[in-house]
Amino acid sequence: xxxxxxxxxxxxxxxxxIVLLLIFTVWPIINTVxxxxxxxxxxxxxxxxxxxxxxxxxxxxxxxxKRFVQCLKTTTLLCVLTVPISTILALxxxxxxxxxxxxQKGLQTIFFLPYVTNSIAIGMxxxxxxxxVGLRNGLNGETIADTWGIINNVIMFFGAxxxxxxNYGSSYAANIxxxxxxxxxxxxxxKILILLGGLQSINKQYYEAARVDGTPRRxxxxxxxxxxxxxxxxxxxxxGFIGGFKEYTSIVGVFGDTMGxxxxxxxxxxMVGFIYDALESNNQGRASAGALILFGIILVVTLxxxxxxxxxxxx
Amino acid sequence: MANRIMQEHDMRIVSARQRIIKGxxxxxxxxxxxxxxxxxLFPFYWMVISSLKTIExxxxxxxxxxxKKIMFSNYLRAFTTANLGRLFVNTMIVxxxxxxxxxxxxVLSAFAFARLEFKGRDMMFALLLATMMIPGELFTIxxxxxxxxxxxxxxYKVLIIPFLVSVFYIYLLRQNFxxxxxxxxxxxKVDGTSDIKYLWRVMVPLSLPTLISITILKMMGAxxxxxxPRLVANDEAHRLITNGLRNAFTQASGDVDYPLQMAAVAIVxxxxxxxxxxxxxxxxxxxxxxxxxx
Numbered sequence: 216x217x218x219x220x221x222x223x224x225x226x227x228x229x230x231x232x233i234v235l236l237l238i239f240t241v242w243p244i245i246n247t248v249x250x251x252x253x254x255x256x257x258x259x260x261x262x263x264x265x266x267x268x269x270x271x272x273x274x275x276x277x278x279x280x281k282r283f284v285q286c287l288k289t290t291t292l293l294c295v296l297t298v299p300i301s302t303i304l305a306l307x308x309x310x311x312x313x314x315x316x317x318x319q320k321g322l323q324t325i326f327f328l329p330y331v332t333n334s335i336a337i338g339m340x341x342x343x344x345x346x347x348v349g350l351r352n353g354l355n356g357e358t359i360a361d362t363w364g365i366i367n368n369v370i371m372f373f374g375a376x377x378x379x380x381x382n383y384g385s386s387y388a389a390n391i392x393x394x395x396x397x398x399x400x401x402x403x404x405x406k407i408l409i410l411l412g413g414l415q416s417i418n419k420q421y422y423e424a425a426r427v428d429g430t431p432r433r434x435x436x437x438x439x440x441x442x443x444x445x446x447x448x449x450x451x452x453x454x455g456f457i458g459g460f461k462e463y464t465s466i467v468g469v470f471g472d473t474m475g476x477x478x479x480x481x482x483x484x485x486m487v488g489f490i491y492d493a494l495e496s497n498n499q500g501r502a503s504a505g506a507l508i509l510f511g512i513i514l515v516v517t518l519x520x521x522x523x524x525x526x527x528x529x530x
Numbered sequence: 531m532a533n534r535i536m537q538e539h540d541m542r543i544v545s546a547r548q549r550i551i552k553g554x555x556x557x558x559x560x561x562x563x564x565x566x567x568x569x570x571l572f573p574f575y576w577m578v579i580s581s582l583k584t585i586e587x588x589x590x591x592x593x594x595x596x597x598k599k600i601m602f603s604n605y606l607r608a609f610t611t612a613n614l615g616r617l618f619v620n621t622m623i624v625x626x627x628x629x630x631x632x633x634x635x636x637v638l639s640a641f642a643f644a645r646l647e648f649k650g651r652d653m654m655f656a657l658l659l660a661t662m663m664i665p666g667e668l669f670t671i672x673x674x675x676x677x678x679x680x681x682x683x684x685x686y687k688v689l690i691i692p693f694l695v696s697v698f699y700i701y702l703l704r705q706n707f708x709x710x711x712x713x714x715x716x717x718x719k720v721d722g723t724s725d726i727k728y729l730w731r732v733m734v735p736l737s738l739p740t741l742i743s744i745t746i747l748k749m750m751g752a753x754x755x756x757x758x759p760r761l762v763a764n765d766e767a768h769r770l771i772t773n774g775l776r777n778a779f780t781q782a783s784g785d786v787d788y789p790l791q792m793a794a795v796a797i798v799x800x801x802x803x804x805x806x807x808x809x810x811x812x813x814x815x816x817x818x819x820x821x822x823x824x
Binding site for chain 1: 566692
């Protein structure tokens with residue numbers, strides 16, 4: 216019953232969405248591809264009437280650029296560290312939560328809290344927890360500080376040496392460790408929510424059958440829980456990787472706009488940070504090439520995940 | 531006979547052992563969960579107690595776990611130092627305006643996709659869904675140029691209009707609309723009810739939970755947005771709360787007045803917690819279907 220009245224009515228209702236999408240979604244897609252393929256494209260110069268040659272120079276330059284390689288390394292490292300850690304931890308928490316009755320709702324609410332936070336604001340809290348105030352060398356060459364920060368206080372309580380986590384002179388590994396802790400803390404709520412939802416929808420009969428057969432716990436976990444949960448696991452892993460490759464604001468939260476500890480600006484810059492830097496220095500061609508490379512990586516990760524899921528996921 | 535007694539004895543031992551194992555597992559489950567809960571809550575606790583300390587106490591070599599002198603005045607000072615009142619007003623203007631407009635656009639679009647028949651409907655919907663895979667940064671580069679050309683820099687418009695259409699919200703609401711039987715719509719048509727009236731009287735009330743989820747996520751989005759506002763509206767009159775927060779407390783010497791900073795962080799975090807406490811159900815329902823933060 217496609218009548219003409221419904222036709223024009225539909226387009227009328229869709230009009231606001233379509234107009235906005237054309238300007239702010241469709242045109243950017245076309246324009247980004249265009250700018251990335253024009254050598255050294257700068258929109259300021261384009262406005263003045265400059266013309267640019269067609270070519271793949273932007274991509275080549277981005278990939279040869281040392282800072283970009285560093286951004287790619289940091290982003291990938293954070294992904295590879297945080298996604299497995301947060302997924303396994305979330306799985307353990309969800310299974311534990313699912314097995315208890317008393318306090319279940321209350322604990323579930325607590326575990327969800329990090330989700331409803333401002334990642335810049337709480338990043339600043341993490342920075343305060345890891346921060347050392349007044350770090351300097353003492354008279355005999357030993358390092359002293361006014362305040363070691365609560366994390367170092369805990370470390371020293373157990374008799375170990377304090378670590379310079381985020382201050383001037385801190386190591387890359389220490390910086391990454393701090394970011395890993397923060398990102399995992401931030402990523403847990405969503406994963407727990409999804410996995411717990413999945414666990415609660417598993418048919419109880421499987422567990423009954425396993426109990427009758429006297430199957431040990433570990434086997435129940437690996438042969439029933441994990442396979443039946445695999446669609447949700449695949450989902451949290453993929454959203455984790457996509458989010459991980461777009462990491463940016465959590466680092467701003469801890470380290471500020473400089474994206475690194477004092478004395479080493481931009482050390483922890485990420486792919487997204489690289490794109491914004493290129494944009495802010497008015498280098499739209501390079502920014503576009505960076506954005507398309509990021510899109511390519513996300514696409515590849517999604518496809519690999521889809522392929523693995525097809526083989527391993529039980530629906 | 532003796533054999534049977536032995537067997538019963540064995541079984542009793544086995545069941546006692548099982549009970550011990552069960553108790554042990556339960557104990558470790560709770561110990562594990564409570565440990566994680568402490569780790570999750572600790573940053574919030576540290577934020578609150580740090581915000582109530584004097585700077586001298588904060589800088590003590592051995593930290594105190596409860597402030598000796600409670601400095602509520604830190605909150606007042608943080609509020610004025612970071613100009614949080616102005617930032618709050620700006621953020622509310624952007625949040626409310628973009629939520630309302632976004633809801634209207636989403637309802638109309640979802641209605642068209644769910645109820646009306648027109649040429650190319652399914653293909654267009656599929657294309658819309660495909661754009662969800664593209665990272666937002668890809669749009670930002672061109673949008674930055676577009677809003678500059680439109681002369682929208684440092685206005686509220688630039689913070690509201692580019693993000694009004696969310697394909698994900700349209701998708702979410704369409705799924706919800708599809709569950710409402712079409713007979714209702716046809717009956718309303720026979721009665722001569724207009725589409726808008728039908729939408730307002732039937733569809734909107736029936737999909738209220740989804741609309742509330744969208745509202746909360748959109749408001750939280752405005753509250754937490756950082757990158758785009760920093761690019762296009764970083765003047766005093768339009769700056770949003772997250773942008774104001776990050777750099778307000780670093781002094782020229784590079785030192786940070788942590789108690790004040792933590793007070794400001796707490797002020798920014800509290801509204802989010804209040805929303806969460808009262809509307810938990812809707813947030814969790816929206817989040818579990820989205821996987822998108824804010």
